[in-house]
Amino acid sequence: MSTDQTTYRPEAxxxxxxxxxxxxxxxxxxxxxxxxxxGLSIKDNKELMLGxxxxxxxxxxxxxxxxxxxxSQAFGWFFNSLVVAIGQTTxxxxxxxxxxxxxxxxxxxxxxxxxxxVLFGLAVPEQAVIIARHQMFNWFxxxxxxxxLMLPGMSSAFGVFLMTQFFKAIPKEIDEAALLDNASPLxxxxxxxxxxTLPAQATLGIFTFLHAWNDxxxxxxxxxxxxxxxxxxxxxxxxxNFAQSEGLGFLSAQAVFASLPVLIVYxxxxxxxxxAVSGGAVK
Amino acid sequence: xxxxxxxxNVSKRYGALSVLDDISLSVKxxxxxxxxxxxxxxxxxxxxxxxxxxxxxxxxISVGDQRVDTLPPGKRGVAMVFQSYALYPHMTVxxxxxxxxxxxxxxxxxxxxxxxxxxxxxEIAHLLDRKPAKLxxxxxxxxxxxxxxxxxxxxxxxxxxxxxxxxxxxxxxxxELAQLHARLGSTMIFVTHDQVEAMTLADRIVIMHNRGIxxxxxxxxxxxxxxxxxxAGFVGSPAMNFVPLKSVTGNGRTLTIGTDGLGDIxxxxxxxxxxxxxxxxxxIRAEDVSVLPDGQGGIALKAEVVERLGDRTLIYGHxxxxxxxxxxxxxxxxxxxxxxxxxxxxxxxxxxxxxAGIAHHSEGE
Numbered sequence: 001m002s003t004d005q006t007t008y009r010p011e012a013x014x015x016x017x018x019x020x021x022x023x024x025x026x027x028x029x030x031x032x033x034x035x036x037x038x039g040l041s042i043k044d045n046k047e048l049m050l051g052x053x054x055x056x057x058x059x060x061x062x063x064x065x066x067x068x069x070x071x072s073q074a075f076g077w078f079f080n081s082l083v084v085a086i087g088q089t090t091x092x093x094x095x096x097x098x099x100x101x102x103x104x105x106x107x108x109x110x111x112x113x114x115x116x117x118v119l120f121g122l123a124v125p126e127q128a129v130i131i132a133r134h135q136m137f138n139w140f141x142x143x144x145x146x147x148x149l150m151l152p153g154m155s156s157a158f159g160v161f162l163m164t165q166f167f168k169a170i171p172k173e174i175d176e177a178a179l180l181d182n183a184s185p186l187x188x189x190x191x192x193x194x195x196x197t198l199p200a201q202a203t204l205g206i207f208t209f210l211h212a213w214n215d216x217x218x219x220x221x222x223x224x225x226x227x228x229x230x231x232x233x234x235x236x237x238x239x240x241n242f243a244q245s246e247g248l249g250f251l252s253a254q255a256v257f258a259s260l261p262v263l264i265v266y267x268x269x270x271x272x273x274x275x276a277v278s279g280g281a282v283k
Numbered sequence: 284x285x286x287x288x289x290x291x292n293v294s295k296r297y298g299a300l301s302v303l304d305d306i307s308l309s310v311k312x313x314x315x316x317x318x319x320x321x322x323x324x325x326x327x328x329x330x331x332x333x334x335x336x337x338x339x340x341x342x343x344i345s346v347g348d349q350r351v352d353t354l355p356p357g358k359r360g361v362a363m364v365f366q367s368y369a370l371y372p373h374m375t376v377x378x379x380x381x382x383x384x385x386x387x388x389x390x391x392x393x394x395x396x397x398x399x400x401x402x403x404x405x406e407i408a409h410l411l412d413r414k415p416a417k418l419x420x421x422x423x424x425x426x427x428x429x430x431x432x433x434x435x436x437x438x439x440x441x442x443x444x445x446x447x448x449x450x451x452x453x454x455x456x457x458x459e460l461a462q463l464h465a466r467l468g469s470t471m472i473f474v475t476h477d478q479v480e481a482m483t484l485a486d487r488i489v490i491m492h493n494r495g496i497x498x499x500x501x502x503x504x505x506x507x508x509x510x511x512x513x514x515a516g517f518v519g520s521p522a523m524n525f526v527p528l529k530s531v532t533g534n535g536r537t538l539t540i541g542t543d544g545l546g547d548i549x550x551x552x553x554x555x556x557x558x559x560x561x562x563x564x565x566x567i568r569a570e571d572v573s574v575l576p577d578g579q580g581g582i583a584l585k586a587e588v589v590e591r592l593g594d595r596t597l598i599y600g601h602x603x604x605x606x607x608x609x610x611x612x613x614x615x616x617x618x619x620x621x622x623x624x625x626x627x628x629x630x631x632x633x634x635x636x637x638x639a640g641i642a643h644h645s646e647g648e
Contacts, residue, residue: 173369176336181383182357195373
C-alpha cells in the first residue's frame with residue numbers, strides 16, 4: 001500500500017480550495033460596505049464632496065468623530081436608544097419568562113388556545129397593525145415618550161415561544177423534586193427553573209437588544225420630537241441635502257458611533273448568539 | 284424516624300382509563316418494601332401517589348397516623364429519589380441538599396449540620412462544592428439519596444434509582460442501600476422492574492400486575508410459593524417452566540399428574556375439588572430439573588442452546604412433544620446443543636396452576 005497518501009481528516013475543510021475561495025468572496029462582499037463606511041468616517045467632508053473615491057487615499061482624519069462631541073445630538077439619541085433597548089429587553093425577558101413558564105407548566109383554561117393566539121403574533125407583520133397602534137398610543141398620549149417607544153417591542157411572540165419551549169425542555173422531575181422539597185410554585189419558578197433558562201434568556205436578551213437598537217420603523221412614527229429620537233432616526237434626520245453630497249464623513253462617523261454598542265454586545269455575547277442561531281442542533 | 288404507610292382501597296383513573304384498581308397495602312414502620320412488576324403495571328404511579336405527585340381517584344393514604352392524600356407533597360413527610368436523580372443542575376451538592384431544609388425554615392446552623400452528617404454518611408463530603416454536571420452517575424445517585432436523608436423523612440420513596448447505573452455500580456449501590464436501610468431503620472418503598480434488586484433488598488415484595496397487587500410476601504415466599512402463574516413466570520431467572528396438564532388422578536395426598544412431555548408424575552398435593560386439568564399447567568423451576576448421568580433413564584430433553592454461566596449451566600431444549608423446557612446443571616457440564624439429555628424432576632418443587640392461573644403448591648414445598 002502506498003504510504004504517501006495522507007490520512008483523511010473530516011475537519012480539514014480548508015483543504016477544499018474552491019470552498020475557501022467562495023467563502024473569501026462572500027466575506028469581502030459582506031465586509032465591503034462596513035469598510036467603506038469606516039473609510040468615509042475618517043475622511044474630511046470637503047474632500048468627499050469632490051468624490052468618494054478619495055476614501056482610498058491619504059490623508060485621514062478623526063475630525064468627524066470629534067464633531068460628534070460638539071455639533072451633534074448623537075449623544076442624546078445614543079442615550080435614548082440605550083434606555084429604549086435596555087428597557088425593552090428587560091420587559092421582554094420578564095414577560096416572556098413568566099408567560100413561558102405559565103404555558104409550559106401551569107394548568108389553566110384555554111391554555112393551548114391562548115398559546116396559539118400568541119403565536120399568531122409571529123405571523124402578523126408590524127406594518128399591518130401600525131395605524132391602529134399609532135392611534136391607540138395617540139389616545140393614551142404615549143408618543144414621544146420612552147414607554148411609548150418600548151412598549152410595542154415588549155410583547156414578543158418569539159420570546160414567549162422560545163421561553164415556553166425552553167421551560168418545556170426542563171425535565172418535570174426537577175419541579176417534582178422541588179415540590180417534595182416543600183417549595184412554593186413561585187419559589188420553584190424563581191429559584192429552580194428560571195436559573196436553568198439562563199442560556200435562553202441570554203439569547204433572547206441579545207436578540208431583543210439588537211432589534212431594539214436597530215429598530216427604525218416604530219421610533220420613526222412614535223418619536224416626532226428631535227430630543228426623543230433614537231440613534232437610527234437621529235442619524236437619518238442628519239441627512240441635510242439630496243444624495244448627501246455634503247457632510248458624508250460626519251454622517252458616516254455617526255453611523256459607526258451608532259454601531260459600536262451592537263458590536264460590543266456581539267463580541268461579548270458571541271457564544272450565545274452562535275448557540276441561538278444553531279438552535280441547539282446538537283445536544 | 285420511620286412510620287407505617289397505609290394504602291386503603293386506592294384507585295387511579297385517567298378519564299376512562301383505569302391504572303390502579305382498589306389497592307390496599309400496609310407497610311410496617313422500618314420495613315423495606317419493593318414494588319415489582321412489568322412496565323406499565325402501575326407501580327411507579329402508586330409510588331407517586333404516596334409522594335403526592337399524582338392525585339388519588341379513590342381511597343386514602345396515611346403516613347404514620349396522618350392521612351396524607353389530602354396534603355401537598357412537601358407536607359407529607361416523605362422524601363423521594365428519582366430515576367433521573369432530578370438534582371438541581373445550577374446548585375452545588377451542598378445547595379441541592381439544603382434547599383428543602385431552607386424551604387421549611389430550619390436555622391442555618393442546623394441545615395449545615397445535617398448536610399455535613401449526611402455527606403459523611405454517604406462519603407460525599409469532598410463533593411459538596413461541585414455541581415451535578417461534574418459528578419459521575421454513582422456520585423449523583425448518592426447526592427440524590429443525601430438530599431432525601433437530610434430531610435429526616437418518615438419514609439423514603441425510591442423510583443427505580445439504580446436503573447441508570449452500569450451493572451457493576453448497580454450491584455455496589457444495591458449493597459450500600461441495604462446497609463443504609465439497616466443503619467437508618469427507616470421505612471423505604473422501592474420501585475423496580477429488576478427482580479434481583481427486589482429479591483436482594485426487600486423485606487417484602489409487592490408484585491403488581493394488571494392494575495392490582497398480585498402477591499405480597501417475603502422474597503423467598505414469592506420465589507418458592509408464587510401465588511399465580513404470572514408471579515411464577517415473572518420472578519426467577521430463567522423463568523419457571525410450564526407444561527400443559529393432561530390429567531390429574533388419585534385419591535388422598537398423592538396424585539398422579541399426567542402430561543404429554545414429562546409423562547406421569549407422582550406428587551403430593553391437596554387440590555380443591557373444583558380443580559380440573561383443562562387449561563391447567565404444571566410449573567417447575569430450572570434448578571429443580573436435574574440432568575442425569577449418561578445412560579440412566581429419565582425424561583428426554585433435546586438440547587437446543589447451552590448457556591454457560593460459570594457456576595452453573597442452563598440448558599434450553601424441548602421435550603418429546605415439543606414443549607420447551609429449561610434445565611440447570613453444574614458449571615462443569617459438557618452438554619452441547621443437539622445432545623439428548625436425561626432429566627429428573629424434584630417432585631416436591633412442583634406447582635400446579637389452574638385455568639385462572641391460581642397456584643397450588645406441592646405439599647413437599
